[in-house]
Amino acid sequence: MATPRAHRRVCMWLLPAVAALACGGKSDDGRSAYVASYCDAYRPCCTAAGLPVDAAQCRMVVGSVPPSATFDKSAADDCLNGINQATNQGQSCAAGFQEPASCSQVFVVPAGTKPVGSTCLGDLDCAPVAGAMVHCLTWFANGGNQSECQVETRGQLGSTPCFGTVENGIPTLGGNGSDFPSQVSLCYIDDGLYCDGTTCVALKQLGDACAMSSECVRTAFCDMTVGQCATLKATGAACNSSAECQAGDYCVSTTAVCASQLGLGAACDDPEACTTGSCVEGACAALPTGNLSYICGAAP
Secondary structure (H helix, E strand, C coil): CCEECHHHHHHHHCCCCCCCCCCCCCCCCCHHHHHHHHHHHCHHHHHHCCCCCCHHHHHHHHHCCCCCCEECHHHHHHHHHHHHHHHHCCCCCCCCCCCCHHHHHCEECCCCCECCCCCCCCHHHECCCCCCEEEEEEEEECCEEEEEEEEEEECCCCCCCEEEEEECCEEEECCECCECCCEEEEEEHHHCEEECCCCEEECECCCCECCCHHHECCCEEEECCCCEEEECECCCCECCCHHHECCCEEECCCCCEEEECECCCCECCCHHHECCCCEECCEECCCCCCCHHHHHCCCC
16 A cells, blocks of 8 residues: 655645745855754743753754745844744744744745646645645655645545645645545545545534544534444543543543543643643643744654
8 A cells, every 4th residue: 555655745735934844945145153052942842831942953944945035134134033932922833823924935936837746856846736735745655755745725525636735824635545646636524525535524513423523513523323424522430531521631641531632731641631731841831833843853
């Protein structure tokens, strides 16, 4: 069975300053100083999130741009000033922090030229398509890697083929065996849809038959004892998993009951116990902004 390699898809979801980056690059026009300053600006966020400060990884992620990319020093200065100002105001490490627009203008990469379905080495090879996202999809099949430009549009009810479900901006990608079509849809939970493997279908309502909780509306879970979507359980109710508990609760492994999630600094032994979903060294930690795991380094 062929499996899509998710690491080639990372650029789609990175911070604005990183979203246009790929492998290669040069450092003779001020970009090296910018990269170092950018990494330093997020150092406090790495520490607050309980992530190591891996300067080498940060420089590799932020500073790896193709040779054809141009560097805009004015945009770089404005980007750094905005981040540092937000840091001084205690805002840059917040989960919802939005970088200045100038951060996405620091590196200007010429648009790709390869049409959908063409062999590619990376996202930047692929020509843009209006109203859609285009990526270089890579998978392993027949003893080696295969890659081609794939266009993804926002699916509607009945859209096929679908290639995954998007929730809170994060895709759960899939595929059907070794079939990775050049044009696919992504199904969005916000639209009341999920990808059943082939088609964008409506989330199931209370009482509908289900096989897993991800198929149900987000006010319900899949009760496996009856195979139906059921109302989420209240605080104090018996549970088997956190998917059964109402929003803001989790299933305590030691007592098997739904309990309120814990705030920053509270003692924890399970990431699900924390409102941030991050438990570091026995305490609930701040949720990394965007993709800080790529900038800071892997969690210890």
